[in-house]
Amino acid sequence: MAEPDYAHRVHEIAALSDPRLDDYLRLSEASLRMRSDIENGIYIAESTMVVQRAISMGHVPRSFLLARKYLPQLEAEFARYPQAPIFVGEDAELEALTGFHLHRGALAAMERPAPLDLDQVLSRSTRIAVLEDIADHSNLGALLRSAAGLGVDAVLITPQCVDPLYRRSVRVSMGTALTIDWVRLGSWPADLERIRGHGYRILALELTEDATALDELHPAPGEKIAMILGNEGRGVRPETLEQVDECVIIPMAREVASLNVAAASAVAFWQLCSSQR
Numbered sequence: 001m002a003e004p005d006y007a008h009r010v011h012e013i014a015a016l017s018d019p020r021l022d023d024y025l026r027l028s029e030a031s032l033r034m035r036s037d038i039e040n041g042i043y044i045a046e047s048t049m050v051v052q053r054a055i056s057m058g059h060v061p062r063s064f065l066l067a068r069k070y071l072p073q074l075e076a077e078f079a080r081y082p083q084a085p086i087f088v089g090e091d092a093e094l095e096a097l098t099g100f101h102l103h104r105g106a107l108a109a110m111e112r113p114a115p116l117d118l119d120q121v122l123s124r125s126t127r128i129a130v131l132e133d134i135a136d137h138s139n140l141g142a143l144l145r146s147a148a149g150l151g152v153d154a155v156l157i158t159p160q161c162v163d164p165l166y167r168r169s170v171r172v173s174m175g176t177a178l179t180i181d182w183v184r185l186g187s188w189p190a191d192l193e194r195i196r197g198h199g200y201r202i203l204a205l206e207l208t209e210d211a212t213a214l215d216e217l218h219p220a221p222g223e224k225i226a227m228i229l230g231n232e233g234r235g236v237r238p239e240t241l242e243q244v245d246e247c248v249i250i251p252m253a254r255e256v257a258s259l260n261v262a263a264a265s266a267v268a269f270w271q272l273c274s275s276q277r
């Protein structure tokens, strides 16, 4: 059988102490990876589906890492980026390198795309979500999936929020972290005024006494609205609440105190985007 075109680019990881493999070290240590990936300008795409999605969005791979059996699934991606080395290894070697069992096929170290311009995003959007200090990558992924699937135009994340491109966020988001417009704010809550300056009504989804029930929220078609969702433990910060136009609550039954923030987002985004459907 003829060798595939990419055969000369395939390196066995056991035979290498290649510094390019550093991109894959200790992937299971979320806080360490979040810092180093942002500093190094990379993110890790996990699973063949996510690698394919990332590359279809124009993101550029630095290298690939996978078990040999998955090579044929990424032939088109290898052909598109002939400079990117392809590292292969046995399951145990891959696990020793990355710190977790790689059962979803491939990984790729991707160049982080250039950040979007906040003013451009604000001017072309109508409904936006602001995620304040979300601490859990799975919640962030689920929030991005809700936003994308329910019609929110763009997501803003505060400086303290975890990384949308950390591999768990991307995976839980079903790849929507790569497709929805999102911007990390530089200063919070100071950037609220910048959002307001683009004509947005600012709402906080929060359990406050004076909050309007969500089913009474009837945004006019085309009305610009920003909805802030709060940290999992603390909720929306008091200093943020002081600056919003209105709080909105999902009334709760059976003395349940609150919903998980990602579950709350799905309910709220449905109503927020109702006039856009």
Ligand SMILES: C[S@@+](CC[C@H](N)C(=O)[O-])C[C@H]1O[C@@H](n2cnc3c(N)ncnc32)[C@H](O)[C@@H]1O
Pocket: 205, 206, 207, 228, 229, 230, 231, 232, 233, 234, 235, 236, 248, 249, 250, 251, 252, 257, 258, 259, 260, 261, 262, 264
């Ligand atoms: C789990 S809650 C934080 C609850 C926090 N322990 C508290 O008691 O304030 C995290 C975020 O989810 C949203 N949330 C959850 N349930 C909600 C509800 N019933 N009404 C409005 N917002 C809700 C809010 O944005 C809130 O800031």
